[in-house]
Amino acid sequence: MGFVVTTLIFAVVGVIASLLVRICCSRGPSTNLLHLTLVVTAVVCCWMMWAIVYLAQMKPLIVPILSEGE
């Protein structure tokens, strides 16, 4: 799974989550907007965290060197 595919998965999860929140607890436009903002912020945060860790391991400058004991 490459970077783009997983990013797409995050996007899909984000869309599904927003839809679920919209359907399950729809309480007027202003509250829905709040819910949407929260879901989008959460998904963006999670995606960013994943993307940073993924990118850092793509072209490793340091490689794992096993300890002597093993």
Next chain:
Amino acid sequence: MGDGGGYTTMDLLRSEPMQLAQLIIPIESAHCTVSYLGDLGLFQFKDLNAEKSPFQRTYAGQIKRCGEMARKLRFFREQMVKAGLLPSARSTINSNIDLDDLEVKLGELEAELLEINANNERLQRAYTELLEYKLVLQKAGEFFYSAQSIAAAQQKEFEVQQTGEGSIDSPLLLEQEMVTDPSKQVKLGFVSGLVPREKSMAFERIMFRATRGNVFLKQALVDDPVVDPVSGEKVEKNVFVIFFSGERAKIKILKICDAFGANRYPFTDDLGKQYQMITEVSGRLSELKTTIDAGLLHRSNLLRTIGYEYEQWNILVKKEKSIYTTLNMLSFDVTKKCLVAEGWCPVFASNQIQNALQQASFDSNSQVGAIFQVLQAKESPPTYFRTNKFTSAFQEIVDAYGVAKYQEANPGVYTIVTFPFLFAVMFGDWGHGICLLLATLYFILREKKFSSQKLGDIIEMTFGGRYVILMMAIFSIYTGLIYNEFFSVPFELFGPSAYGCRDHSCGDVTTMGLIKVHDTYPFGVDPTWHGTRSELPFLNSLKMKMSILLGVVQMNLGIILSYFNAKFFNDNLNIWYQFVPQMIFLNSLFGYLSLLIIVKWCTGSQADLYHVMIYMFLSPTDDLGENQLFSGQKFLQILLLFSALVAVPWMLFPKPFLLKKQYEERHQGQLYAMLHSTDDPLEEQLQHDSHGHEEFEFSEFFVHQLIHTIEFVLGAVSNTASYLRLWALSLAHSELSSVFYDKVLLLAWGYNNVIILVIGIIVFVFATIGVLLVMETLSAFLHALRLHWVEFQSKFYEGNGYKFSPFSFALVSEEDE
């Protein structure tokens, strides 16, 4: 009001639109109206009699009455607690009691209770005194009995001696008479009683000294503690009998007895009388006992009947007191027939308030209804967010820093997600996350039970923040999966590791290391890293860069929110001379750094980013050499450096000058057209706020802007560095948990001994709970708090508003006495 017409406003982003309203209430329905408004709880009364002292106000008398009733209720409560009866939880019997009836009733009950108490106390005192007396009779009786028998024996001996020696050495007649004639003997007096045991030694010594040894004091221990009649407490005591001679000695002794709190009781040396007294005392004791029991029963019955209705009365009295306190804030109409109230209420509540007013005037049979009208406000309205049980804890985090200015963008919206997220970046371990989740789920599932009872300080705080902890736990599980740590142990959950041996022999894995043979590990940190020699350099580099990236994104979000604020308040100056240069400055330095980090990761370049950033300032025109990451980098750097340098004066100079110009234009306009008034109260208020009627102080504005600019420029650097705490705390957390796992659990496992293993597990569990789950949670919480308060909110949040505090019975009854 406001500028939110074009698009749907978001809940919680802006505080509720408020209005200043005036209520004109006929005097006969005032009480009822205020009571209904208290039930509604959406109207904040302004004190219109601020200049009057509490005693000068209209309803001071009623408040005093309520205070008196509250005092009586407190007295009942004390009595109930003393008697071990607790007032029953909210009784549902809803008899509509009048305040006046209640006052009479409370007075009667108090008098009755006081009388019963006084009687009981008297009886109790008599009872304990009799008990002590009985003890004295018993113990002192023993002295006398034994003393008499000894004396009789001596007497006999003496007589024998006398008859033997009388012939040789007979004393003079006078002397002989003195010895033998009992009527001429010195009359010895005695005092008997009880003295507290701890004082008995000192008592004896003082007695001895005061009378120069001319007393005989005998003490006997009383085995069981005795109830002291004066204090009513159980004290260990000694029975004493003092023999003395002479009236002066007696006076001294009595004084010393009083000083030592020794209770004296009359006593006779006649055995027959003693016996009679003991039976008499015992008879009286049993009589008193039945009387006291009957009294106590009566008292507890009375207290129980009070207990049934105590809560109801208590709430009623509190409500009435709050109603009269509120009525005192109202001022009289000129006709003295109406009360005038002013206060803030949310715009959405207008209808509810009007309904309450109508209902009140109907219920109090008032001839005229109350009038509700909206006034134009000069000062800034209070800030009111409609939060629910989930969002309120997050809003409190923001409010603890400062209450939002009226209608400014509320950081609470993003805090709901970013706060737990940044916490989790520092607390990434999905094992610990699950523990936290279970703990908070316990609170959430038993929410109803917990919210109804009183909790200790720490539990109360945890319970209040249960939804914050829930979010923190969920994000911790996520970041734990990313860090691939479960109590510091990695799992290959998402496919095989990307690393493998260089060749079949796998000989150089401890010197040259593994190489990447598969695709990158798809989700999170590769499990192979755990325990390798290069783990720390890799994780440090990763987490440090991650902190910078997350920090730059959050600071950008803060600056973008300042744009929405400026747009909302129609403040173009802030958009063009604050938001734009700030964006340019931050992103041309740290945005560029973030870009470099990502490019370096994507290309796998060996470039030294420190070097690049430092020489971007020192010698921007130099060739980058091997540190070049992409073509045209040198040109881009010069451009960015130039724009950052331009952004600083851009922030500093134009705004004060433009403000001055605006002021002058408006001032001229006012000269020509005094009648001109803006329809928009907010705009008028803005003018009022920023200029007032005073002279425009250019230097003040300039200095303010100078400070603001310096703060931002220096802050951009220091705030970015401050985000490195994410790296530091996350490193500390993972290192600590791996130490506990390796050095405690694995070490204990290695001994192959059940006892050591059990001890190891216990130590591991306590270390994990105490250090990682409690202390680390606290420290990560505090650091996340700081990142939000300082680094994020300083970009846009003014936080100089004041909270909407409506008159509400729900809040009144929650207050503690």
